[in-house]
Amino acid sequence: MERILKHLRGEPVEFVRKILRAQADDWQRDALNTLAKSARLAIRSGHGVGKSCLQAWSVLWFLFTRPNARVVMTAPTIRQLYDILMAEISKWLKRSELLEELFEWQKTKVIFKAEPENYYAVARTAAKPENLQGFHAEHLLFILDEASGIGDDIFEAVEGALTGTDNKLLMCGNPTRNSGFFYRAFHEDRELYQTMKVSSAESGRVSDEYCKRLIKQYGEDSDVVRVRVLGEFPKSESDGVIPLELIEAAMMREPARQGELILGVDVARQGNDLTAVAVRLGDDCLAIKTWRHADLMTTTGRIIHLLTELMTKHKKSRAELRIDDDGLGAGVTDRLKEVIKERQIAAQVIACHNGGKSRDNRYSNFISEAMFALRERLEQKLLTLPRDENLAGELSTRRFTLNSADRIILEPKSQYKKRLGRSPDRADALALAFAPLRSRAVLPSFVAGSSYWR
Ligand SMILES: Nc1ncnc2c1ncn2[C@@H]1O[C@H](COP(=O)(O)OP(=O)(O)O)[C@@H](O)[C@H]1O
Ligand SMILES: [Mg+2]
CATH class of the missing domain: 3.30.420.240 (Nucleotidyltransferase; domain 5)
Structure with missing residues (x-):
């Protein structure tokens, strides 16, 4: 068992396939492999490509493959955190008898039954930095969903905790604004992160009709299409001279x-x-x-x-x-x-x-x-x-x-x-x-x- 756990620690895709019995999409596979190898991963994307799902998988993989692991999850809204992310975790936890035997899902956390005090994943709202302070562990994973909407003060608390060798940060979201740490992760702080971009138009999970309708309504180059479909940061200006995209490039x-x-x-x-x-x-x-x-x-x-x-x-x-x-x-x-x-x-x-x-x-x-x-x-x-x-x-x-x-x-x-x-x-x-x-x-x-x- 010990050997399997050690092996899966470096093989999250295999964990997803064997334990959760799910098939990762191409970009999800890339993301999981990157997360296994690096400390910080930032993913911006359009709507519905499977980000929350990826994060839920990451939580379970991290818990399953590390002793006394701690995972801290946050998101800008309670709905995003509990109704979407925690619900997604529940959905995948139920896929595995083994996981269900070891871990217990509660509304705001997942605990390791044999050692609930030191070994858990917890969901904390991004309302105030104190919610995210004080977490230190050898194996620590922070999950930030819809990261564009999370304030910099919250992020500072998270960043301050990332001190150990097996401490990781995974943040995902629609790139809704041209400021804040999520924006910076793709711009001036880019050297600190592995980064990915996923377009809804390329994802098999989002209906073509949804993408086409948005493009027809607002234009391919409109901010709404950029942010909700393409995973690009907003252009901010319809009559702007230089689109943000060119500047970013x-x-x-x-x-x-x-x-x-x-x-x-x-x-x-x-x-x-x-x-x-x-x-x-x-x-x-x-x-x-x-x-x-x-x-x-x-x-x-x-x-x-x-x-x-x-x-x-x-x-x-x-x-x-x-x-x-x-x-x-x-x-x-x-x-x-x-x-x-x-x-x-x-x-x-x-x-x-x-x-x-x-x-x-x-x-x-x-x-x-x-x-x-x-x-x-x-x-x-x-x-x-x-x-x-x-x-x-x-x-x-x-x-x-x-x-x-x-x-x-x-x-x-x-x-x-x-x-x-x-x-x-x-x-x-x-x-x-x-x-x-x-x-x-x-x-x-x-x-x-x-x-x-x-
Ligand atoms: N590889 C996958 N296999 C099965 N279901 C998936 C996969 N990726 C995503 N899903 C499901 O698709 C739905 C939308 O994904 P979600 O993670 O909520 O998208 P996003 O957060 O990018 O908007 C969810 O119900 C999720 O469980
Ligand atoms: Mg989501």
Whole structure:
């Protein structure tokens, strides 16, 4: 018996087949095998693909194959936790006489009959962090169902408990929002997790009719379809310029870290705005640097400092600075040119006018064209982005409309700020850094501080 248990510890698919007498779907098999090998697994998916079922199986497998195992389950709602997850556990526990002999299902927990105090699975609501605190064990598994809906404070309690070698975390859900730990698990915290995505459209468990109806009602690219069917995080904007999906993909690609060094600078206009600097190296944006509450001189000083630091770090003998020269940017541009000349830094300052003329007359101004050019690069996978949650948030919420002359115009910053209560400074700095300027072929030999582009 001991030997079988040890064997099944590494073979959850076999456990499901032999003990529960169930057949795992392909993705469930992958998920189980991954869970057996790793400490943290995050799965986002559409509706009805069998996530709760997978979690119930994982609970039973963990209990069955570890002595004094502890499993802690949580979900955003009582219904999700008891009526769905605990019910699913009950359903599968009943499939096995052996399991039923060893374990007893109760409404809020499953206990090992011979040692109920130390060996159990318990369901706790995600109402307050205390509910999930104080669990430590050699064999410990946390299950977070519909994880997008669970608060970060709850997650912190869970994460704090994951200290032992055989401590695991399995979290599943529809990716309903672009923030929180579940979102981060697929973005900036991605290196901490094994991740999976499962689409309802590909799952044999969800009717084609359900998927087709949703797509017909809302469109394939709508948030509801993304989240409920495709297992994609929401796009948030129907009239957005850049869908979140493209941004996500760019953040997952590896940067090549070669090419020209270009900084795109969006200078803060008001108290709460940020000055944002997008650091571009060839086809990569390596970072977005930001700061607040700085006067013109301080801002200039910081840009120069950043510039020289980056030139040294990336061994570049020259660089380019692109600054939105409208409004306060103008003062910064002038001062930068002076300093660059004084200090003989081989950098060219290019004053851009976000509100000024575009090259292509389908766009009403420079920044509108630049933002669409950025989208095109993302579509063609010609750009990598840093894993910056704020950048993703800002980029995916930039909207456009058509003006009276039928030209594409990006929602003015002032309007964006009214709508979302923040300024899309990072997004605009990035657009500047990658804006298609006039062909480089006509550039005369390098002149420091040239105003050639004006
Ligand atoms: N491999 C499987 N074999 C048998 N039944 C399954 C399997 N996967 C899922 N189910 C069942 O399908 C139904 C829907 O699955 P569920 O886990 O609730 O989906 P989700 O949580 O992704 O919305 C449940 O009744 C579940 O027991
Ligand atoms: Mg479920």
